[in-house]
Amino acid sequence: MDQSSAQDLQQGVMLVVGIITLCSVYASTAYSFLKYRIPKKRREYERVRKLLGLALETTEGDAKEEEEDLITRIFQDEFRGVDYVLPVTFVTVFTILGLWVLFSGKTPLILSGIFDLSDCSSKKDLLCYSRLSLLAIGMAVLGAYVWSLQYIVRRLINMDLAPNAFYSIGTRMVLATFTSVVLYHLIQSFEDPIKNEMIGNLPALAFLTGMFPQRILKFIQEKTLSMMPSETKASPLPLTMIEGMTLFNRVRLAELNIDNAQNLANANIRELIVRTPFNPLLIFDWLTQAKLYIYAKKDITALRKAAIRTNFDLIHAQRRGDLSQVADVSGIELKRLEMICHSVEEDLKNSFLETVRTNLTKL
Numbered sequence: 001m002d003q004s005s006a007q008d009l010q011q012g013v014m015l016v017v018g019i020i021t022l023c024s025v026y027a028s029t030a031y032s033f034l035k036y037r038i039p040k041k042r043r044e045y046e047r048v049r050k051l052l053g054l055a056l057e058t059t060e061g062d063a064k065e066e067e068e069d070l071i072t073r074i075f076q077d078e079f080r081g082v083d084y085v086l087p088v089t090f091v092t093v094f095t096i097l098g099l100w101v102l103f104s105g106k107t108p109l110i111l112s113g114i115f116d117l118s119d120c121s122s123k124k125d126l127l128c129y130s131r132l133s134l135l136a137i138g139m140a141v142l143g144a145y146v147w148s149l150q151y152i153v154r155r156l157i158n159m160d161l162a163p164n165a166f167y168s169i170g171t172r173m174v175l176a177t178f179t180s181v182v183l184y185h186l187i188q189s190f191e192d193p194i195k196n197e198m199i200g201n202l203p204a205l206a207f208l209t210g211m212f213p214q215r216i217l218k219f220i221q222e223k224t225l226s227m228m229p230s231e232t233k234a235s236p237l238p239l240t241m242i243e244g245m246t247l248f249n250r251v252r253l254a255e256l257n258i259d260n261a262q263n264l265a266n267a268n269i270r271e272l273i274v275r276t277p278f279n280p281l282l283i284f285d286w287l288t289q290a291k292l293y294i295y296a297k298k299d300i301t302a303l304r305k306a307a308i309r310t311n312f313d314l315i316h317a318q319r320r321g322d323l324s325q326v327a328d329v330s331g332i333e334l335k336r337l338e339m340i341c342h343s344v345e346e347d348l349k350n351s352f353l354e355t356v357r358t359n360l361t362k363l
Helices: 003-023 025-051 061-077 082-103 109-116 126-157 163-188 192-200 202-211 213-225 247-254 261-265 269-275 280-305 311-319 323-330 334-349 353-360
Strands: none
Touching: 003 025, 003 082, 025 082, 025 126, 025 163, 082 126, 082 163, 126 163, 126 202, 126 247, 163 192, 163 202, 163 213, 192 202, 202 213, 261 280, 269 280, 280 311, 280 323, 280 334, 280 353, 311 323, 311 334, 323 334
């Protein structure tokens, strides 16, 4: 074996070891959670339940059995080690393949690809086109990997690293990969000055696609649907309108099928406390904001100008006789404000949020 071949072999081995080391974070964090964090999570949950008056001692008969079944299902069924095998393996293999695309070869795409391919503006050059597509895929996987590191570390610290976290990461990686390719195809349809500039920025755009695939997908939808006739749609009630809710929070709630404010407003607060790592006070604040948002809709921003953030804020303003002042400050008609307040008040009668609110003062 000559010196050049030996050097190539050494570089190949180092590359394989490096990629495997980077990807081992998924398995190691899953093991750490199962081994050390679950017992602490259960103790913390028991403490919160007692403070909120949701302990088993406060329930009887069927209700008590239902509560016991809920705890058993969460701490025995949802955190079984075998349930981690498939998602962790999938995410690890997918990441290895994506990083290999970027870093393998004598001229890795991540180091030299875009500079050599900056003149590739025609789909007729198949080699050039395929290399740019691979570059987009690899950078999207890299972006998704960087995002997933933040995500799993955050969930490990919060004692919330369930198998669905890895399913979420895997789904995000697949979505980011295909979205990056579609984005590259969309760029090809732009006029030359814009197209050449965006192709030059393709690595950064693909990386951001991996970090925020939903945002890029929304951009693609807006560009393509603008060519089609519009239709009347109901308000989507996005969670982005809930104050204090970050991207990581929205991703976590989406795992519980809570992807808009209507779902959040009708969610079971007990289940949210059990299944998520969020502070009960924070969950309560989000839920009460959502309760107001589903009735106020586009007027929610105007209400916040009058210091009305939640359903309780609006009800208290009514009880103090301040609805007229709220209407003046927010610019909402008093009649509409009264209708919103009536709906919010009726909704509150059918929930036990006031009891939870009282118990939260003990935290």
